[in-house]
Amino acid sequence: MSISSQLQRIFADQPQLQAALLSSLVDYAHEAVGLVSDTGRLILLNPAFEGFLKFPAQDLLNRRLWFLRSLNGRRGISSQVQQALIEQGVWAGEYRIQTGLYDFRDIMLTLVDLAQNLDAHSGDASYTLVIFHDLSQQKHQELQLKQLANFDKITGLPSRQLFSEKVEWLKQNQQNFKFGLLCIDLDGFKLINDQYGHDIGDKLLKKVAMRLSSKMRSEDILSRFGGDEFLGLVHHVPDDPQLLAILLNRLLAAASEPMTINGIKLQVSCSIGVTLADNHAFESVDILLRQADHAMYQAKIEGKNRYHVFDPAQEAWQKERHSHFKRMREAMHLDELRVVYLPIVSLKTGELKGAEALVRWQHPEHGLLDPRHFMPIIEDHMVEVELGWWVMDRVLTDMQQWQTLGFDCRVNVNVSSRQLEQGDFNERLFHKLSHFNAPQPFKLELEILESGVFESLPDLSGKLNELKSHDIRLAVDDFGTGYSSFDYLRKLSLDSLKVDRSFVANMLESAEDRAILASMIALGHAFHLDVVAEGVETLEHAKQLQTMGCDYAQGYGIAKPMPANELMAWAKTWSIVSFG
Known part of the structure; x- marks a missing residue:
């Protein structure tokens, strides 16, 4: 049953309640709401409308709205918008209006043709509902x-x-x-x-x-x-x-x-x-x-x-680089690489949210090496893709083992843009997931560098949407260090935004870094994304991030990366810890 039908049933014998509900919705709405007649004149407005345009009601009523006139066409509406109203009864889009001599505001403007949205017309009168939401703060961020x-x-x-x-x-x-x-x-x-x-x-x-x-x-x-x-x-x-x-x-x-x-x-x-x-x-x-x-x-x-x-x-350096490629392939074949897990915890409850899979090299001569010692060498080469699949296999194996022991944990796996751009990436990943035949679906989240998302946006959007349809979560990694356009936050169905550690490191001493972090958190929440802070080194950092509204955190101040068999025991002891 549609909401319109439900309201008609409720208000059938209670017209006063209908009027009270309508008045409350309009008067107390944060969005500006106005009603425009078929002559294009404003005949009703709510307090938010009056406050936003910075004009008193008496100066606005029975006047044509200048920002509608600027759209051109019949009743001040362009032919494209008019066509949408005729066919669908509603139109919405981003728009910039002038609210003062030097004041311009970005809004999300919505126009609703009430005649198109009523079961029965009232005479020949036609009214347009005007709603707009202020985007100025989001645009500023x-x-x-x-x-x-x-x-x-x-x-x-x-x-x-x-x-x-x-x-x-x-x-x-x-x-x-x-x-x-x-x-x-x-x-x-x-x-x-x-x-x-x-x-x-x-x-x-x-x-x-x-x-x-x-x-x-x-x-x-x-x-x-x-x-x-x-x-x-x-x-x-x-x-x-x-x-x-x-x-x-x-x-x-x-x-x-x-x-x-x-x-x-x-x-x-x-x-x-x-x-x-x-x-x-x-x-x-x-x-x-x-x-x-x-x-x-x-x-x-x-x-x-x-x-x-x-x-x-x-070209000696190139030959040396090729020898590194060969050695990395040997490391995978000889099982010298290790996957460890860095816990990600909730800043609201302190509970384990998941863990990021990281790779280490147990080198026979140089000891345990972190990725800084070998990843830059293989970056943007097919060896990087091979390593990505090697890590994925180890992660899925660990997740299956956890499930048999009654431990279910989401795992974040880093995927390079080079690996993601492979034509058979989705097919290969889906095949691996089905091959393990786990009792429950794996909770998997793919982390993609911000630069990788932006560079390949036109080609990747369909691929990422297909991953989402298989309940695979998507995260943007190292947010804030990449590209100046944030269109991908609108165009891609993302789940998480991971703030780069460089913005967290000095946040306790730097008001500027705290302001930047606040903007990132607010922007993430504006797009309904979970916000994860990387590089949280102390409890003080965690508490400050909690106060700022950040959702999750990871870093050595919470726990260092650990093997799969240690994560279960750590989760049991950590689950009772709270940042509060």
Whole structure:
């Protein structure tokens, strides 16, 4: 039975109750509600409508609404909107209206043709219900996060993503020219950061960034890569190597100039790796970054405080990389890899929500290695895809074993964009799930890097929707470090948003980081997503995140990664712990 039929039955003999209900719904609604006659004039409005437009009721009643007029057409409505009202009786869409001389507000505007939505018409009169919801705060949060994605919060320099886009745009230039990509790493920064703390370290990074920027030409770009690394883009590199050397030596001198911060005299230097390419001939930004990074490490080996230009004729590093691929495949075959689980707990109850599967390498010579020592080498290669499936097999095996012991736990598995883009990914995953034939469906959540989601959005949306139809949850990992567009939050049926640890680390000392976190949490909740904070190192961090409304947390302050056979015992002891 439709709600309209139910209301007609309830109010059949109680017209006064019907009027009271309608009046209460309109008067106390947070959304602005108004009624427009067939002449386009406003004949009824609620207090929220009056307050939003910042005009008293007497100035609005019996007037045509200017934001409807701006849509053009009959009764102030465009032909497209009018057609929707005729066919469906309702139209909704995002819209920007002017509420003051210099005040513009983003709204979700809904128009309802009441005649189309009534079982019986009342004469020839036609009325349109106007409802709008204020999107200004959500848009502000999106803008703030876009700024965060495009520019480094410490130095104000362009982010790595914006830098990569600038390099890719060089291909669109009609001119042919040579350009240089620089990888700049500070020498001695870690010692200063460890000795004097992050505040001094951040100020040093900011000052070095200003110095390096001042030595770059106006058409060149300097970006912060992360940590104490910077990237440089040098347009139109001259054929004479001595001219490029002048710029590089200026950068070396600028970085090594002594400075005083908070009364402390400090000095660092930098090592610069350089790779040169033609703007229409380079294969990818990632390859250029690897080449520049390789050259930078060569500069460090040669003594630091110098630069090294990558020589394409020397392919030893590529051969070395292929030997790493071979060794990683051997590690999978010889069962040297381990899957461990990092608990994810509720900040409301303290209970175990799930666990993230992480891979470790029990190297026969170097001991237990975390992913930092081997994942960057295999990134964006088929070996990365093979490792992803190896991890998935181990996770499903562990989950089946847990079920036989009466332990049911959701597991988050990281999936690279390269693996997800494989044409048979869904089919292969569904086959694996059916192969295990577990007593209960596995609770699986796939974590995808924010950059991977955005880069492949047009191709992945259908694939992700199919995964959702099989009760597989989807999470965006390292949120806030990737892309400036948040369209994917609207277009994809996601479940979780995982805030990168870099925003959690300094939240207790930094009001700016707390404000950024608050915006991320609010944005996640606006899209009905669970928000998970990564890198929670202390109970104080957890309590602060709980106060801010964050849903879940993971990090060494809660528990370190542990083998599958230890997670059950840990969950029993942890379940009684509360953050309250």
